[in-house]
Amino acid sequence: MEQSVAVEWSDVSVVLGGRTVLDRFNLSVTGGSWLVVIGPNGAGKTSLMRTLAGTVGHTGTIRIGGDETGGVQSAERARRLAVVPQHPVIPPGMNVFDYALLGRSPHQGLRFSPSERDRRQTAEVLHRLELGGFTARNLDTLSGGERQRVVVARALVQDTPILVLDEPTSFLDLGHQLEVLELIADLRTERSLTVISTLHDLATAGQFADRMAVLDGGRLVIHGTPAEVMTPGIIARHWGVHADTDVDADGSVTVTVRRRQQA
Numbered sequence: 305m306e307q308s309v310a311v312e313w314s315d316v317s318v319v320l321g322g323r324t325v326l327d328r329f330n331l332s333v334t335g336g337s338w339l340v341v342i343g344p345n346g347a348g349k350t351s352l353m354r355t356l357a358g359t360v361g362h363t364g365t366i367r368i369g370g371d372e373t374g375g376v377q378s379a380e381r382a383r384r385l386a387v388v389p390q391h392p393v394i395p396p397g398m399n400v401f402d403y404a405l406l407g408r409s410p411h412q413g414l415r416f417s418p419s420e421r422d423r424r425q426t427a428e429v430l431h432r433l434e435l436g437g438f439t440a441r442n443l444d445t446l447s448g449g450e451r452q453r454v455v456v457a458r459a460l461v462q463d464t465p466i467l468v469l470d471e472p473t474s475f476l477d478l479g480h481q482l483e484v485l486e487l488i489a490d491l492r493t494e495r496s497l498t499v500i501s502t503l504h505d506l507a508t509a510g511q512f513a514d515r516m517a518v519l520d521g522g523r524l525v526i527h528g529t530p531a532e533v534m535t536p537g538i539i540a541r542h543w544g545v546h547a548d549t550d551v552d553a554d555g556s557v558t559v560t561v562r563r564r565q566q567a
């Protein structure tokens with residue numbers, strides 16, 4: 305596995321509406337690893353992902369693939385990393401295939417004229433996400449979960465070394481949640497992808513991550529392996545719930561959250 309640094313945040317802060325929502329964040333992500341960022345609502349996870357997408361202003365420095373983002377043009381950034389936002393903006397009236405095909409546009413010049421290979425790659429990803437039967441459907445007519453899978457498909461079509469996913473499974477049923485996460489895990493192995501994601505579901509987060517980070521109140525409170533991070537103490541402190549954790553031989557952690565005692 306590649307051991308280079310894929311992404312590095314140094315003293316990165318984000319201020320929104322006069323509030324510091326990300327406070328001097330420092331972390332580096334090794335090439336080929338999967339970092340899962342967790343934290344309660346409002347912790348700053350989306351803001352952190354947006355610093356990579358380049359859709360929010362920040363202080364401090366971010367390096368993507370060795371270069372400071374300040375010196376990287378947006379088309380070049382889109383060749384290095386693909387982003388699945390928590391709330392994607394979907395162009396109205398577009399069909400599934402054409403939307404996913406847009407993932408190829410950063411690989412082209414100013415005018416986007418997709419090749420046969422671009423179309424084939426797009427069809428392949430849609431097929432792997434079981435969206436082959438949806439290609440001609442208008443995006444406006446899809447269910448929340450179907451649409452979310454199409455947005456993931458578009459990011460995979462972009463075929464970048466780094467994939468950034470902000471709550472990619474929030475609208476998905478259990479089966480599709482695992483399907484999307486397992487597909488990303490497979491692609492990660494096939495293409496030595498670096499994956500940086502947020503995931504709300506503590507039960508699955510520790511099964512896919514190889515590094516985890518907890519954000520709370522805009523601050524990084526702990527990072528390390530799933531076994532180091534996903535402890536009942538940390539979960540109680542930052543989520544206020546009781547949890548049992550189970551560490552498997554491969555280091556993955558399964559979390560079971562228990563209902564609070566009834567009076």
Ligand SMILES: Nc1ncnc2c1ncn2[C@@H]1O[C@H](COP(=O)(O)OP(=O)(O)OP(=O)(O)O)[C@@H](O)[C@H]1O
Nearest residue numbers: 320321323325343344345346347348349350351352
């Ligand atoms: N444009 C804005 N103006 C003011 N505050 C903002 C703005 N955007 C986000 N915030 C605040 O920044 C904080 C961090 O938001 P962020 O979306 O990064 O949290 P999050 O960890 O992704 O939460 P969630 O789990 O709900 O997705 C929140 O308190 C949010 O209300």
Ligand SMILES: [Mg+2]
Nearest residue numbers: 349350351390
């Ligand atoms: Mg968020």
